[in-house]
Amino acid sequence: MKHSDTLIKLSIKGEENHWPLSFIKVFNNLQELNISLSFINEDEDFEYFKDLQHFTFPHLRKLNVNLPTKFEPIVVKFLENNGENLEEFQSRCKCKNSSINRAVNDHCPKLKSLHTIFGENLSGLLLRNIFKKCKKLESIEIFRRGSNLSGKELLKIVAENSPKNFHELKFHNYYAELDVEDLKSFFISWKKRNPQKSLTLNFKNVGSKKNNEMKEIINEYEKIGVIKILKV
Structure with a gap:
C-alpha cells in the first residue's frame, strides 16, 4: 500500500464504521492512532472491528480511543500488544474503564500522559499502582463516573505516590x-515533596461551589509557586 512506511499519524472518526480495520496493520511506522466512533445501534455485532486487538505497532507513542462499551476488551488486548512504548493514552470509552485502567497499570510503563475514566470499581489501590508502575508519568486527567474514590483521597494519593516528574493534575x-x-492538606504535602516541582491544577466541572476561603488558600499557594491553577 502506498505510504505504508511513511504514515505516522492516523485518525478514524465517525458515527458508524462498517469497514474492516485490517488495512491499518500495514502502517508499521505508525506513531499516533486516534479512533473515535459512536454507533447508533450498539447491539450490532462488530466483527470487523475485532481485528484491531491483534495488530502491533512497535513505534506507537500516542493512542486516543473513544468507543462504545462493548469494545473495552478489544482496547485491553490492544494495550497488551502495544502499551510497552506508549507515552500518551486517552480513553473516553463509554464504559467503566476498570479493565482498561488495569491494562494501563500492567502494560504501559513508559506512559507520560494519561486521560482516563474512574468508574465505580476503581480503587485508590489501582491509582497508587498506576503511579508505581508508570514511573515516567507527568500528567493525569481523571473523569469521575460513579467512582467511590473521594476527592480528598485522590489528592492524598497524588501527593504521596505520584512519580517525581509528575506536574499536572486535571480532574x-x-x-x-x-x-x-x-x-x-494537599498543598502542604505537595510542598514537602523532594524534588520540589510546581503542580498545575485544572479543576473541571466545578459547579457553584467557589467560596472565599477556597480562593484564599489557592491564591496563597499559587503565589509561592507550589501550584499553578489553570481553571477553577
Missing part, C-alpha cells in the same frame, strides 16, 4: 466535595 466532578482543609 472532573471532584471539586464540589472538597473543602478548605482538604486543599490545604
